[in-house]
Amino acid sequence: MTFSEDQYKAASSFAYTMIVVDDEPIAEALEKAPTTTVRKPGRKDSAAAKHAPKDKPPTDAKHSHPLDAKGLIKSALDLGLVCSVVNPTGDEVNIPKSVSQAAVRADIVSLDWHMNKGDEGNLASEIIKQILIADEKSGGRLRLIAIYTGNKDRKSILEAIAKRLNSAKQLKQKVTHNGETVTNTTGLRIVWREKRMGNKRLKSALSEAELPKELLREFAKLSNGLLSNVALATISSMRDTTHHVLSKFSAELDGPFFHHRSLLENNTDSMDYAVSIVMSTLKSEVNKSKVISNHATPEAIKRRLDAMPQSPEKFVLHYLNNNKKLKKFTLNSEDVITLIEEGFKKWNATKKDDALKRQDNKQESPVPSKDQFNKNFSTLFSDSLEAAESNMHEFSFLTNSATSEISSVHKETPPRLGLGSVMYSKKDGYFLCLQATCDTVRGTGSFFFIPLDTTTTGSPDIVVPHGEEQHKIKLVALSVPSRSYTKSRAVNFGSIEPSVGYVPIKYNRRDKGYFVTDSKKVRYRWLANLKYKRALRIAQNMTQEITRIGFDEFEPFRSK
Template sequence: MTFADDQVNAASAFAHTMIVVDDEPIADPAEAETITKTQTPGRRDAKEASSAPDQPVAEPERKTTHLLDAKALIKSALDLGLVCSVVNPSGDEDNVAKGVARASIRADIISLDWHMHGDDDGDLACEIIAEILRNDAAIGGRLRLIAIYTGNNNEEKILGQIEARLNDRKDQNTEVVRMGQVLTNETGLRLVWRQKAMLNEKLEGAVSEAQLPQELLAEFAKLSSGLLSNVALATISAMRDTTHHVLSKFSEALDGPFFHHRALLENPSESMDYAVSIVISALKSEVNKSEIAERFTTTDAVRRRLQAMANGSDDFTLRYLKGDQEKEFNFCLDDIEAIIEHGHEKWPEDLRKVAEARKQNASNPKPTKEGFKKYFSTVFSESRDAATDAMMHFSFLTNSRSSELSLVHRKVLPKLELGSVVFSEKLGYLLCLQATCDAVRGDGLFFFVPLVAATASPEIVVPHKCKEGKPNYIGLQVPPKCYTKSLSLNFGTIDSKIGRIPVNFDEQNGVFQVLDAEKNEYRWLANLKYKRALRIAQNVSQQMSRIGFDEFEPFK
């Protein structure tokens, strides 16, 4: 078993639905014998014919049809646990594209024919792809596998046309990039080409309808590129599997208590978030965490991931600083696995590669334990800078629950509350420690403490600005005795109807802003997870509540 198998297992648990759009589906291969091989002229042929009316009309060009064995396709998909729908597009091109795009919201895998109803250049397929990506971008992006499944064997031309057409469209917010034989974008697209076998099992390189679901499931699995992404797919799948059980818990009899709760609130709009929180909590409690861990985070799973990262090599290079010089130290796969499995405290003494490196590489001595602890992630990255970026990203995911990177927040605006991190050109980075209740009602005065840059082991990581389309993560920490530099900012009276201070999205600059009562601008960056923000508030209050008095010094 390999890591690729783990990816397929996670993808199989997650992917449930598949839509195949094709204008020549047949229910049984026997039908192929009765289907004419003559097709009506394509759009280009018709245009050329109409431009020369005096010329005799030529016989329609005889072409081989690109039939789709729908029966074999659906059966193969069902055997894999995929619900497969075959769609024969008809009608207006725009309506077809929008209809398929609407259906794709609930589909995991999409397959499109390239030539449909006399469409020689894949215009309809490109329109469907563009509409799907536009809908995906509107909800913040998603994992999306699209396959072009066609009898046309010109893969280079087809992928090149799709890339060019999508990038020329003004309604596409993200650039499509060619990566080998795959088209991708930053919001989760993976677009591939496969050639139809067209009922010809001997056609070299072609994929039959019976093989297509498994082939595309393997491609979908490549959207999950790491161990944690496998865990994410499996966890989400487990939550989805428990939905009907969770739904059974919320009977109509519970509406009365919920209305009672809402009626007693000073600001009834607060109950909307509360209702969603109850459902999410119920889903979370029903997920069998141990089952997911046993499948995707075991020692064997870790080893398979390490083998995939090594890509056939047995060298893992630790890059660390000694003074102002970068040094390198090599581990083998067994060493790295032992360190991960048994902990870093035992790392140097019983690992064979360490002793060999000490003898053969005297100019690059092994790092100290502190150096090892600081730079261990470089073993899995191309450079120290790349490792630092990955560490900052991971820390951000663990400490923040929402941020300016979220495309969802452009529709559902965030709140200024306990744990909000904002930035001011004049005041720098600030952390809101306003009590939760006071953040949704009151006179609009909010309590903030300053944050300072952290060069090592940041307490808080938030995104700020973007470089080359990628987030720039900033490490921050709460300075000692921050309460001595705390401040109160007036954001005006809180609107009781919405129960928050408005944080608005600036379309022109692509940032979230909140204005105080004097129209000073503060850029909203992130909201920390509630428990983390509460812990910081508790630490600040403890600093303020220390008891100090004069004591007899000799007996102090």
């Protein structure tokens, strides 16, 4: 088994739906390729050819490229995909809008290129544009779109799509194409596949029966890591348990819920509580053991390492020696597996000598210490110390933040200020709110904050996004200063709005961020809310500093 098979397995468990748009769906498979009528040209044909524009490329738009809808749907069903075939002919509906709306819930979209008698890919391109506009509004997503056509000119088709998308003012994300695919940085993949149309001599072309499996393989390429496989499998497991979870929430439970709501001082909190109950139930029903056994075993990790460009002999640990000089130490995939599964001690005892023999004799290659391995292990999978640090920051942000300014959720529901909110002001820098949760909806709107320091070395306590840098999300590493309680402050944001029960944080379109202003007209930008337990631990550490017992004692006998 290979890592690509792991990808396919995760993708096939996740993908449920497929939309195919084609203006020539037929009920039965073609026995042979469609033909056009051949006749001897007459005088009118010669005259028309003489006056035809010379710079217009030949087109096969008027040729018949039928789709075996029955065979396609059956093949998709056999793979567990629900497939819908849409015929765009006629003016009774807005096809781009309708398809883009349906595509919100579709995993795979396939489009014919030439539709509606002579259309040179305009309808297909418009559908793609509308789908991506909808995707951007939701914050981006994994998106596979296939052009399934009888037109053999893959390069020109993909170039035309890329040109149209990059010229669309409604789209912020630019796309790139390499002659094989069109992609962007938020999970888009557009591919071209040729219709076989009954012509068995076209070996590189695909029949409709082969198309669903081929597109599942392409969809699997969107999941390019072990963690993304785990994510797909976990979400798939949640989908599988959906109806079981729904059966637990009977109408009889509304009474206890209303009772709970009636006792709250700010009863809008009960809606958060309701959602939390559902999410907790879903989490408990996920078959974690099945996900782990398929995608997170030592064998799965080994397959992922084998698929990496460093495999099998070029995993390089980058580290700084005591003189701050960059050093490199090369390991093979067996070394890395031992380090991942059994730790440094086991590797040092069994694999170290073999690794030393493989080092370049022209370079000084001392064995890195345990601390250097612990600190720089991620560099084995990156090109440099800087790239590894960036990946570590991204992982820390993902695991420690509940929500942030880059979340699409807040376009509909503004964030709340409370325990774990990370804020920024141009005047004073970064702050962390440690207001007790129950007090965030009561009182005068005065909140307790501690300052945060930016850090470029060591292990940051908090990583949050703060705007963009060179069209990429900028992540900021922050640390809690020692004795932070001595630098704490209370910030008054005025009265809590009774209608919502909390201090509102509002989006500013000009500055592209979420802001709230205090009673002294100081403007704070909201960056993220930490996960509750993470914020609570920081608060607990601070209270432990405050409650340390200090008193005079006999110095020679004092415990060190």
